[in-house]
Amino acid sequence: MNASSLQMKLSYKNKVFSKAQKFNRKHKALAFLGIAYAFMAITLYDILFYFYRSGKRYICLACILLFFVFSSSFSYPAMSLNISFASDVSIAGYSSDTDEALSGVEVAESDAELAVSQDVDSELIKEAMESGNPDVTEADHLDPDKQVSLSQILEATDGGITTNWTDDKSKVDLSALGFTHFDSSDWKIMLVNKQHPIPEDYDFPLGTISGSMKCDERIIAPLLEMMRAANDSGVNLIICSPYRDRSRQTMLFNNKIDRYMDGGMNYMDAYNLASQAVTVPGSSEHQVGLAIDIITDGYSSLDEGFGNTAAGKWLADNSYKFGFILRYPAGKENITSIEFEPWHFRYVGVDAATVIHENGICLEEFWNTYVD
Numbered sequence: 001m002n003a004s005s006l007q008m009k010l011s012y013k014n015k016v017f018s019k020a021q022k023f024n025r026k027h028k029a030l031a032f033l034g035i036a037y038a039f040m041a042i043t044l045y046d047i048l049f050y051f052y053r054s055g056k057r058y059i060c061l062a063c064i065l066l067f068f069v070f071s072s073s074f075s076y077p078a079m080s081l082n083i084s085f086a087s088d089v090s091i092a093g094y095s096s097d098t099d100e101a102l103s104g105v106e107v108a109e110s111d112a113e114l115a116v117s118q119d120v121d122s123e124l125i126k127e128a129m130e131s132g133n134p135d136v137t138e139a140d141h142l143d144p145d146k147q148v149s150l151s152q153i154l155e156a157t158d159g160g161i162t163t164n165w166t167d168d169k170s171k172v173d174l175s176a177l178g179f180t181h182f183d184s185s186d187w188k189i190m191l192v193n194k195q196h197p198i199p200e201d202y203d204f205p206l207g208t209i210s211g212s213m214k215c216d217e218r219i220i221a222p223l224l225e226m227m228r229a230a231n232d233s234g235v236n237l238i239i240c241s242p243y244r245d246r247s248r249q250t251m252l253f254n255n256k257i258d259r260y261m262d263g264g265m266n267y268m269d270a271y272n273l274a275s276q277a278v279t280v281p282g283s284s285e286h287q288v289g290l291a292i293d294i295i296t297d298g299y300s301s302l303d304e305g306f307g308n309t310a311a312g313k314w315l316a317d318n319s320y321k322f323g324f325i326l327r328y329p330a331g332k333e334n335i336t337s338i339e340f341e342p343w344h345f346r347y348v349g350v351d352a353a354t355v356i357h358e359n360g361i362c363l364e365e366f367w368n369t370y371v372d
């Protein structure tokens with residue numbers, strides 16, 4: 001270091017010190033600020049000074065690096081649409097079995113380049129696209145053994161079923177108290193979707209609605225109460241495909257992947273296609289027993305038309321009084337990522353259902369605004 005630059009450095013440091021001292025004399029209580037300022041200013045100066053003095057060295061280094069960047073054959077692999085599903089894999093991976101997830105991610109990485117231009121069986125793609133909504137593909141709504149109406153439930157229990165359900169709505173007006181927040185750990189409002197998979201250790205009491213039809217035991221009473229009220233209004237609700245267990249979901253999903261891979265697809269394409277035809281394991285509300293699909297006399301298709309039936313209309317207007325919400329409303333598809341499903345109802349409890357119904361929001365929006 002030559003004498004003049006040493007001089008420059010010393011005078012700068014003196015300046016900084018005298019400034020800091022002046023500040024500290026004026027504001028004794030804030031002395032730490034002055035010290036911090038001096039420390040920062042000097043450190044920064046030292047670093048810049050070092051770079052300034054070693055300038056030539058760094059320019060050389062940068063030139064060498066630039067030379068490698070421009071002359072080497074290294075380039076990014078071409079990105080195709082397939083790549084975007086790598087993120088789906090990691091989301092699903094986070095959700096479901098770790099092995100499955102890891103293998104998915106590994107394949108995603110190693111096959112990323114190969115996936116770009118592999119030929120896929122167009123018949124399989126057509127089939128997957130036509131199968132449409134996973135909720136419909138997986139539901140057993142056409143099997144009479146997997147449907148049950150209130151009268152059948154009453155008959156099966158010899159009319160002796162008692163629900164003794166008293167609605168769980170708070171008796172105080174929460175909004176009047178300025179309290180409209182819900183506890184995120186409350187099982188009733190649990191958010192389940194592709195981005196919020198069911199935790200591995202989630203446990204709940206499984207109860208029987210009728211025969212092999214099950215759901216979370218805690219929602220049977222409000223469900224029956226709702227069916228009773230609908231009946232009183234001349235509407236017959238028929239419950240179908242409530243709880244679907246995870247192993248069945250995983251099996252359905254893996255079978256689809258195997259089938260597509262047998263058809264000549266790579267894992268990524270097969271995974272992508274399978275996730276359109278069936279639900280990615282761990283992301284369906286039916287797996288936690290809180291969702292039920294509902295049809296009615298003379299209308300057993302799970303499609304938009306159900307919304308125009310007397311049952312569909314009655315449910316849209318009244319289900320919240322029993323703690324159920326229309327989970328995938330029309331107009332919220334970009335938030336829920338699920339098309340309008342007027343038949344799919346989800347229990348969230350009367351308080352949350354009332355807030356959701358009154359504000360015309362979906363569960364995802366409810367979480368954004370009302371859940372801590």
Ligand SMILES: [Zn+2]
Nearest residue numbers: 135292293344
């Ligand atoms: Zn459903």
